Each structure stands twice: as C-alpha cells, then as structure tokens.
Amino acid sequence: MTTSAAQPTEQGTAPGGFKARAQGMASRLPAGRGGDLIFYGGLGALTVAGALEWPVALAVGGAAYVVKSGRAHQEAKAGAGETAESPATSRETEAEARRAG
Numbered sequence: 001m002t003t004s005a006a007q008p009t010e011q012g013t014a015p016g017g018f019k020a021r022a023q024g025m026a027s028r029l030p031a032g033r034g035g036d037l038i039f040y041g042g043l044g045a046l047t048v049a050g051a052l053e054w055p056v057a058l059a060v061g062g063a064a065y066v067v068k069s070g071r072a073h074q075e076a077k078a079g080a081g082e083t084a085e086s087p088a089t090s091r092e093t094e095a096e097a098r099r100a101g
Contacts, residue, residue, distance in 0.1 A: 039064065 047057040
C-alpha cells in the first residue's frame with residue numbers, strides 16, 4: 001500500500017494544510033497591518049510578562065500610533081498632489097502670495 005502526500009496526518013490535516021489555513025486567516029486581517037499587529041502584540045506580551053509597566057507600554061504604544069498616523073497623513077497628502085509642508089512653511093507661502101497679489 002502506498003501513501004499519498006495528500007493523506008491526513010495524525011492531527012487530521014493534510015501536509016501543507018496548516019499553511020493554507022494560516023494564509024486564509026491572514027487574508028482576513030487588514031492589509032498592511034502585520035507589522036503593527038506584531039509591534040502591539042509584543043508590547044502587550046512584554047507588559048503581561050512584567051517586563052514593562054503598563055503606563056510605559058501605554059505611552060510607547062500611544063506615541064507609536066501618533067507618529068505612524070501623522071506620517072500616513074503626510075503621505076496621503078503628498079500622494080494627492082499636495083506638498084507635505086510644515087504649517088509654518090504653508091503660512092509663509094500664503095503670506096508671500098498675499099503680498100504679491
């Protein structure tokens with residue numbers, strides 16, 4: 001009797017079935033958020049393990065979220081054809097336009 005590679009193993013899944021299920025589960029996650037999931041999951045795990053105090057973990061997680069959302073906003077602004085200038089630069093440009101016009 002020959003065995004086929006597609007026959008179920010002791011756990012009831014065919015070899016490679018685990019990979020297919022993992023890919024299926026990963027497809028349900030929001031796209032591009034894998035790094036965030038790992039970062040915040042690791043931060044939570046360190047907090048639960050006692051390596052970080054919860055106020056420190058909250059501050060680090062909050063700061064990372066603010067920095068990332070600000071960067072995403074600038075990238076979206078630049079992608080829409082606008083320049084990602086600082087507010088001071090934008091005000092200077094507007095003041096120059098008023099003087100010239």
